[in-house]
Amino acid sequence: MKCLFFFFFLITVLSTSLHVPVATGAASIAKTIVVNPSGTGDFRSIQEAINSVPDFNNQWIKIHLASGVYREKVVISAYKSYILLEGEGAQTTSIEWGDYASDSGGHDTASSGTFTSYASNIVVAGIAFKNTYDGYSQMKQAVAAMISGDKSSLYSCSFIGSQDTLADLLGRHYFKGCYIQGVTDFIFGLGQSIYEGCTISTANSVEKPGYVTAQGRGGANDTNGFVFKRCNVTGPQATYLGRAWGRYSRVIFYQTFMSDIIIPEGWSIWNSHGYENEITYAESECTGPGSNQAGRVKWKKTLTNDELRTFTDISYIDKEGWLSEQPQY
Numbered sequence: 001m002k003c004l005f006f007f008f009f010l011i012t013v014l015s016t017s018l019h020v021p022v023a024t025g026a027a028s029i030a031k032t033i034v035v036n037p038s039g040t041g042d043f044r045s046i047q048e049a050i051n052s053v054p055d056f057n058n059q060w061i062k063i064h065l066a067s068g069v070y071r072e073k074v075v076i077s078a079y080k081s082y083i084l085l086e087g088e089g090a091q092t093t094s095i096e097w098g099d100y101a102s103d104s105g106g107h108d109t110a111s112s113g114t115f116t117s118y119a120s121n122i123v124v125a126g127i128a129f130k131n132t133y134d135g136y137s138q139m140k141q142a143v144a145a146m147i148s149g150d151k152s153s154l155y156s157c158s159f160i161g162s163q164d165t166l167a168d169l170l171g172r173h174y175f176k177g178c179y180i181q182g183v184t185d186f187i188f189g190l191g192q193s194i195y196e197g198c199t200i201s202t203a204n205s206v207e208k209p210g211y212v213t214a215q216g217r218g219g220a221n222d223t224n225g226f227v228f229k230r231c232n233v234t235g236p237q238a239t240y241l242g243r244a245w246g247r248y249s250r251v252i253f254y255q256t257f258m259s260d261i262i263i264p265e266g267w268s269i270w271n272s273h274g275y276e277n278e279i280t281y282a283e284s285e286c287t288g289p290g291s292n293q294a295g296r297v298k299w300k301k302t303l304t305n306d307e308l309r310t311f312t313d314i315s316y317i318d319k320e321g322w323l324s325e326q327p328q329y
Contacts, residue, residue: 027327029084030059036066046074046085046095055079060327065127067092073099078118078149084327087127090158090179094128100142109164113143120150120171121322125329128158135162139184139207143167147191151322154178155329161186162203168193168226172317176329183207183237185214188245192224194317195231202235202261209263213242214270215249220278225250227311233290234259241283243268247275252303254312257288264295284308 034041035049041064043049049063060082067088074095076083087093097114099107110116115129133142144159146167158179159166165182168191175195180187183205187195202210212233217224233241233256240263242251249272267281276299283293284303293300303311310316314323 027325028060029062029327032062032064034064034066035070037068037070038066041066045072046070047072050074050076050080050083053080053083057082060084062086062327065093068094070095071097073097073113074115076117076119076122076149078120081119081121081149083119084123084125085127086125089126090128090156093126094130094158096130096132098132098142100131100133100140102140109141109143109167110146112141112164113146113167115145116143116148117146117152118148120152121326122147122149122152123155123326123329124153124157125155126157128160130158131161131165133162135183135203136205139163139205147171147173151326153323153326153329162205164188172322174314174317174323181235183210183239185211185243185245187212187226188214188216190216190218190222190224190246191226192317194227194229194312194314196229198228198231200228200231200233200235202237202239204236208238210237210239211243211268212239213251214245215242215251216246217248217250218246220248222248225252225280225311227251227316228253228256229312230254231256233257233262233288235261237261238263240268241266242281243270244272244275244279244281245270247272248278248280250280251282252280252308252311253283253286254308255285255287256283256291258286258290260289262290264292266293266296267300269297269299 062084099112129145131142131144141164144161148169150171153174163184165186168189173193178198282301
């Protein structure tokens, strides 16, 4: 994942250089495009449908995916905002590909993704994103979805992989009712995100234990961090809740059920030795056998009620009300 830091810089520069106009008639759909591999829709492939959206689009366009398995890599460029990508349910609509990062060339972590979204103001609902690389015997960085645009919301989606499943890369994001599965660092990045009512599941692998998160906050004044609110952490294999990819890494679990798969220490310092006091790893009002904090690392934080409200309230990612201006799910 270290190779992504230069990529973060490039994306930040690109996103700040774009001047996408604000949507007119927010939350109303100006046009619907249907994708159906059978040929009965407007397009057979998802990428063709996305490419048909004008650059610097400023009206909500719905791209509806008929149920089925779409075997293609899909990219929403930074110039194509205000897209609602809608499936017919994560159990019946999936996007699948199997690229992985390799030292011998081909792909790095960023380019391995099955689905990549660089644009701001994106809504995704009812789709499964799968990286089909088999990570059971050998872990490889193999991204199922990478979300890099600001103001992105994802509802009732599934993200399936082994290592680096969900790249919550940059921007403010809201995940609701989603299912996320993996083994190592399977939710990672520098996103400023709330996960609400999501199921976080480990997967079987010869690599044990796993790590749910690898959050990369790098400075004391950086606002990013992952907040898991009323979620469920479960699965067949033991795991840490996270390890510190960044020296100011921030992850909070709030009112979350944790099964007995959680390693008693809970958290790993990884490569950030000496920064224990700067890292914010916290658990509050969690339940289940894995929530027992008796064996947790001594540098885990205890947040005040005011601090908890700051991070668990939707205003942490949405002070100006952008979620209410998007199509609702």
